[in-house]
Structure formats: C-alpha cells, structure tokens
Amino acid sequence: MADWYTTFANSGVGTTITKQLGLPRPVELRRYEPGQPLLPGPVVVGSAGQGRLRDTVTAVLRDAGVTVQSPVTADGGTDGEKLGAVVLDATGLTGPADLAGAHDFLAPALERLRSSGRVLVLADPPAAAGSPARAAARQAVDGLVRSIAKELRGGSTANAVFVPEGAEESLAAPLRFFLSGRSAYVDGQLLTLSAADVPANPDEEKPLAGKVAVVTGAARGIGAAIAEVLSRDGAHVVAVDVPAAGEQLARVANAIGGTAVALDITAEDAGPRLVQQLVARHGGVDVVVHNAGITRDKLLVNMDAARWNSVMAVNLQAQLDITQALLDAEGALKPGARIVCVSSQSGIAGNRGQTNYAASKAGVIGMVRAWAPEFAERDATINAVAPGFIVTEMTAKMPFGTREIGSRINSLQQGGLPVDVAETIAWLSQPASAGVNGQTVRVCGQSLLGA
C-alpha cells in the first residue's frame, strides 16, 4: 500500500512532473513477504581496518542463500549485476587514516546498489575504545552512516551495527534483519549488540513457532498489524484491548486464530489478571508487546491533570506494572522471553502540544535501558521501538498540509506503514535476537526530527 503521492510520483506523468519541479520522488519500498529471498541481488562485503567479522558475515549470508562477492568486483570488475546490499566490516579501526579504506570500498560499491538496496556498516562501539584516535575513528562511523542514509535514493537504507568483542555470535539475526525487506522503514540507525547465548531460530520462515505472544492495544492500527505479523511468524497471539473495543478485537483475534482478552491495562489488577490468564491458559508467555498508547494533546500551560495522568497511566505506568507483575510471578515469563515496548519519535525529539505524550514515551526508553541487565540475567531481553510518521487512521485524520509535511521529512520521503513497525517488533521477538537488549530502534525512515 503506497500513499497517493508515492503512487503519483511513480506514474508516467508523475515521474516527469516531479523530476521537472524537483519534488520528492519516493519509491515503493521493498517489503518482506514469506518465501521471499533475503535479498534481490548479490552482496559485496568489504573491510576497513582489521575487519574481524568478514568470515562471520560471509557465512551468515551464504547460509541465507545470498551470493557474496569480493570487493574486486565492486568497481565494475567482473559483472555489472546490481547489488542487493553492501556490507562494510569496519571493526578494528585504529585511527582516522583507516577510514580511507571505508571510502575506497564504499564509493564504487554504492554506485552499483539497486533500488531498495541496503548498506550496513559493522564497527566496534565508540565507548571504551582505549585511545582518542581509536574512539574518533569508531565514532566517525556514526556520521558516515547517517550521511550515506541521507545520500541514498530509490528506497535504499543505511544502518550500522556496533559489535563489541565477544558479541560476534549476536550478529546473525540483526544482519539478516537489516538486509531484508523487514527493515524497509528503518534507516540511519545505529544498534549496539551485547554478548549473549544466542539460540538459532527454529525456522527462518516461522521464527516464533510454538511461542505465545501478548500484544496490547491489538484491536486496530499498529497493534493489529503486530498481532498479524507475530502470528504469521508462528506465534499464538493473545490480543488485548479495552472492553469497548471488544468487537474489533475479536475480529483481529479470530482472523489469526488468536485469543482475545478484553482488559483495560490501567486497571489496578490488570497485571495480576493478565498473569493469571497467561499462566492458566497458555502456561506462561514468550513475547510481550506493550503497544497500547493514547494521546491527549494540549500545550503544557493549558493541560489539565486528567490529560497528563491518563497518558502517563496508559503509555508508561501500565508497561512498568505489567512487566513487573510478569517478572514477579513464578513461571509467567518463559525462558528466553522477549519484551518489546512501543515508544515514539516524540519521546526522542519532543513535540509541541505533546509534553505528556513525549515524557511518557521518553520514559519507555529509560525503562528498557534500566531493565536490560536484569533481563539478560534471565537470558531474556527488553527493547523499545520508536515509530516516526506511520500511516494509520489517526494520521489520515490530520489536516492535509500537516500530514504531507509529516510524511515527507525523512530520507525515504514517505510515511511508514504499521507493518514496518510490526516487522521490527517481530525481529526483536525472535529467539536469535538474544544479543539485542536495552536498545531503542527507530522505525522512522531517518526522520529529520530528533536525528
């Protein structure tokens, strides 16, 4: 589903007009569909610095059925086939001079990137680099990747993954995600992995087979998309929403063979009730997606206590209370549990009229960061996703001008779809994502807001 402008810009007359007027020319993004190959073309893998991850990357890609080319062919050497992705292993940088290798490899390779291509840079984390020169070179990757993401066109994205020494095992699932159509609207992002015992996914087509997943706010919008994608990936979904949304909720749950639970997550006994239901009916839970959220916008000076309190209660306090209830109850969270909390770009950038909402969504980011070590001890993870402008019923009701500007001010020049948020959450929910913990992943097409 593309928005009207994307459809227009890709039509015969639209292409001519947008070119002549220098208007944004968004393309339809490559999105994941079951059975699709990981990439529509070969990958070239190069290195700058020592590049300790090349063999790991090559093995993961070959295992995924991807053709891996060496950099020799990147500058036009052997064949002119367009590249599906370009991966730069920039681990082991010792100082700024090593970055010349990044330029030498990337410049010719990017010329061969096809539309909806992927650029992924792997590097050591800038923190604890040991010397200012090393820290400078590692931090330089940040600016490099964000700028490449802004230079790419045609629906292509660029992201970076920081891989600390000892966390090499954690790389496979993020590598596959960032190269696949699942990450269509994740652009200009930097993810830091941690060391973990990483189980393999039982099946890359059904990575959540046999899992039980709870999704709050599942009756519509992004929550309904999350429920559908988790179910597609093999999970039994327990779909939660307020009693007033019962009919819509039942429709979503029935369509995916899931279970509907009418529950106001701000009710005093919401946590214990949900725990009781999950333990009694499903023997515990593997995946919890805290998606339910509300807005009650007003400038702070005009905001009454009810608006402030209701937004805090749904968006933040309920996530804290339900997660704590799950941690406290013996056997409620199954081994290897995954919690994914929905934050927002507003929680990173702030937004006029949304002090309550932005505070609650920023709180979610702090919450997952603080809880991550405790979850790691249980071989579990807790992460957040921060959507940018996502095309939903809510955004469809915005005034035309606001909506158009909101959806264009990102590197992909279009709004994301609920499925883009859902795919990111489904990836964080996979068993193989054990090495992603305490992170906030923006799903915003590299929005200029809060960048």
Ligand SMILES: NC(=O)c1ccc[n+]([C@@H]2O[C@H](COP(=O)([O-])OP(=O)(O)OC[C@H]3O[C@@H](n4cnc5c(N)ncnc54)[C@H](O)[C@@H]3O)[C@@H](O)[C@H]2O)c1
């Ligand atoms: N749409 C966007 O562009 C966007 C951007 C950033 C973040 N988000 C976040 O994504 C999440 C989903 O957003 P959406 O656009 O699909 O919203 P939506 O309003 O369409 O859906 C939210 C759902 O949550 C449910 N809900 C609200 N209060 C509840 C409660 N007390 N108990 C149980 N369920 C409750 C609602 O009934 C509704 O079904 C929210 O957390 C929102 O803040 C959305």
